[in-house]
Amino acid sequence: MAFFLETLIGGLMAGMLYALVALGFVLIYKASGVFNFAQGAMVLFAALAMARFSAWVPELTGLDHFLLNNFIAFALAAALMCVVAWAIEQWVLRHLVNQEGATLLMATLGIAYFLEGLGQSLFGNDVYKIDVGMPKDPVFVLDSVFPGGLLVNKEDVISALIAAALVVILSLFFQKTGTGRALRAVADDHQAAQSIGIPLNRIWVIVWCIAGFVALVAGVIWGSKLGVQFSLATIAMRALPVVILGGLTSVPGAIIGGLIIGVGEKLSEVYLGPFIGGGIEIWFAYVLALVFLLFRPQGLFGEKIIDRV
Amino acid sequence: MSDRGTSGKKIGDVILDVQNISLRFGGVKALTDISFDVREHEVRAIIGPNGAGKSSMLNCINGVYTPSEGSITFRGQQFDHMNSRQVAEMGVARTFQNLALFKGMSVLDNLMTGRNLKIKSNLLLQALRWGPAEREEIQQREFVERIIDFLEIQAHRKTPVGQLPYGLQKRVDLGRALAMEPQVLLLDEPMAGMNVEEKQDMCRFILDVNDEFGTTIVLIEHDMGVVMDISDRVVVLDYGKKIGDGPPHEVRNNPEVISAYLGASH
Numbered sequence: 001m002a003f004f005l006e007t008l009i010g011g012l013m014a015g016m017l018y019a020l021v022a023l024g025f026v027l028i029y030k031a032s033g034v035f036n037f038a039q040g041a042m043v044l045f046a047a048l049a050m051a052r053f054s055a056w057v058p059e060l061t062g063l064d065h066f067l068l069n070n071f072i073a074f075a076l077a078a079a080l081m082c083v084v085a086w087a088i089e090q091w092v093l094r095h096l097v098n099q100e101g102a103t104l105l106m107a108t109l110g111i112a113y114f115l116e117g118l119g120q121s122l123f124g125n126d127v128y129k130i131d132v133g134m135p136k137d138p139v140f141v142l143d144s145v146f147p148g149g150l151l152v153n154k155e156d157v158i159s160a161l162i163a164a165a166l167v168v169i170l171s172l173f174f175q176k177t178g179t180g181r182a183l184r185a186v187a188d189d190h191q192a193a194q195s196i197g198i199p200l201n202r203i204w205v206i207v208w209c210i211a212g213f214v215a216l217v218a219g220v221i222w223g224s225k226l227g228v229q230f231s232l233a234t235i236a237m238r239a240l241p242v243v244i245l246g247g248l249t250s251v252p253g254a255i256i257g258g259l260i261i262g263v264g265e266k267l268s269e270v271y272l273g274p275f276i277g278g279g280i281e282i283w284f285a286y287v288l289a290l291v292f293l294l295f296r297p298q299g300l301f302g303e304k305i306i307d308r309v
Numbered sequence: 310m311s312d313r314g315t316s317g318k319k320i321g322d323v324i325l326d327v328q329n330i331s332l333r334f335g336g337v338k339a340l341t342d343i344s345f346d347v348r349e350h351e352v353r354a355i356i357g358p359n360g361a362g363k364s365s366m367l368n369c370i371n372g373v374y375t376p377s378e379g380s381i382t383f384r385g386q387q388f389d390h391m392n393s394r395q396v397a398e399m400g401v402a403r404t405f406q407n408l409a410l411f412k413g414m415s416v417l418d419n420l421m422t423g424r425n426l427k428i429k430s431n432l433l434l435q436a437l438r439w440g441p442a443e444r445e446e447i448q449q450r451e452f453v454e455r456i457i458d459f460l461e462i463q464a465h466r467k468t469p470v471g472q473l474p475y476g477l478q479k480r481v482d483l484g485r486a487l488a489m490e491p492q493v494l495l496l497d498e499p500m501a502g503m504n505v506e507e508k509q510d511m512c513r514f515i516l517d518v519n520d521e522f523g524t525t526i527v528l529i530e531h532d533m534g535v536v537m538d539i540s541d542r543v544v545v546l547d548y549g550k551k552i553g554d555g556p557p558h559e560v561r562n563n564p565e566v567i568s569a570y571l572g573a574s575h
Contacts, residue, residue: 178421178428178446185411185422192409195371196489197397197426249413 013156015262021239022254031207038112040236047219049077051128081212130223241289247302321349330379357546402491412471423488476507
């Protein structure tokens, strides 16, 4: 029982991180109808920026305050992501208003490779570490209930809490503010949104900034766990099944989808692995996503699209 | 069927003046040298057979299309081309022929988006629902509730627009435009695809808007009967050219209009 719970918790924590990346997809899709292939590259770019800035800031300022240095580096990285957002709007999106979804998708694919390249030329292609002071030591909890207690990673718990907080804030923002409403309107129909005077360009900058910020948080968490390296960009591919599962337009869907896939991966690896061979973790999410595509293409929480014929 | 010029309504000065507008898509001439004006507080109709260029004309005024030649003067300011957002800021709202509502959002939210330009408080205040932002949201909501009452869609307030029947969606489309408190309202075939009863309702709303708020209305319509009943002056287009302009009774008797548009059916 304790082992099952440990696996479950491990899965939930991993799922929360998937959810964070998936959230980036959902945000941009909701607000601009663009499936942003560059989300993974943005995570990598943001993590690289954070890693380098946190090394450069103490060198330049001579400050010897760990938290303050990290905070400055984080703020700089966030600002950089906003610059990226602005540049993407200025040089790519603005010129593709009212284009087909496939055109926009290809554009984001281009952005993805460009960002990966730019990240490497700006920050180098070594493997970096991000150290924001996350506690690395595992703790044992509930040892009164289970013999020996449950092994839980403190870092995972903190990451999950941060992710959860971010999700709550974003959901409220989308549902409860005028700007959130304008964002949803733009997502629904560009032309109509323009006709009622919603500034498309500004909305896009805002939403790409938010997605950049989410990418930064995801990048920092993943980076401090696994180190910042090129493969970080591919975690976006791991988040694809999550958005299919949760629905492209649903913020809660991204979370639940992430959790299901995180847990599913771990449990199937541990409990099915011995029977059908290891490596389930690698393909489990995709097969699950396929099943969803067949039976519930709009995902768990996505909007079902019914067209008048 | 008298035209409404005699109803005692006060028609003001020219508010929108379209001068020599031509619009080409590659080799296709959608509009050729069109000029007409719209006076304040009037109901101005643009009619014509299919493909006459009515919607193109509206899209030029609204800034969706950029005319190849000509200019548009709005409140004394001359433009070579309009920009959708700018137009909205200047107080021109529009509805769409093929509905362009935010289908996933509720009726209320759709109308609230129309208040977007009126919301002044910044993003941070909105997010925190801080004093002035909260008050502002409440004011906007009150305004939108008045429109909901006016259009008699109280029962559908929270329904996602995509689930409403077509006639009601058209009404929400009108409501969203009204939420902008426009001075000029551009209506692109507001009665297309409606049954008689829905058409009557829509006519009533349009006339009420015109009477009560003094909103200037530019309206494209297919249904001749409807147009003749509710408009003060009518522009007739055919194959992208203007073939008639004047009060309904005049246009009705214009031989060119009869042959081009009404044809044998008249």
